[in-house]
Amino acid sequence: MAAVDVRVERVIRAPVDEVAAYAADPTTAPEWYATIESVVWRTDPPVAVGSEMEFVARFLGRRIAYTYRVEELEPGERLVMSTAQGPFPMRTEYTWSAAPGGTLMTLRNTGEPSGFASVAAPVMEAAMRRATTKDLARLASLLEARA
Template identity: 70%
Template sequence: MQVDVEVSDHIARPVGEVAAYAGDPTNAPEWYVNIRSVEWQTEPPVRVGSRMAFVAQFLGRRLAYTYEVVELVPGERLVMETAEGPFPMQTTYTWVPEGTGTRMTLRNTGSPSGFARIAAPVMRRAMHGAMTKDLRRLKTLLEAGR
């Protein structure tokens, strides 16, 4: 069973600013509800092939996984895939000018296996809620001048 969750929000800041902040994995613990830490495994900045180890807390469980950047169009799109971890996942950020600000979309897709496959409907709802909170937090931080 495929899990595919997408959320978006308008952020009243220029595309370049939103993309620079959100697209830097070092900032993830500041705006992602569930991410506890990020450790670069390659030298920053973000580029295709960059790898980062994330530790998150989700549905009461500690998750450790490694993302690899597989696509980067600066200021428009960033795609990362888990290179290691319990749930194969692809995360896509897109940034589009909207009025005087930015429309940011966050999408997570993956194919859970084992017990996670059975729990996919619950996982999908939990992911949607967390991702909605993540974008709200990002919006709040950036609009406050972060």
């Protein structure tokens, strides 16, 4: 079991294909993730297995830069990315499925912090859960406003 394992889900009142296309596009991340300040492609878009993007985020008062690599992609169903470079190994998984009233989106982050971060893992996990819950609410609000 990872030292950090945060899984949050929410039903978004929009079709699966719209939710998946928007959420799986890294360029939209700063619009719905409160912590992400910028995303720069290291490989050419669109998202595909092997794609890499540099993210800059602000989390727990610190600026964090990391590179995500796409490990798995099933368009409209699942996207898995992991850090190729950054402060600690992290894996992010999005899944989308049809649900009454729209799309059930699940966002799961797992990781193994090391050094000082490992001591702070319980605090980090709680902060990530709060932030991720707010991020999915923001994503829902953006996509539901378009419907």
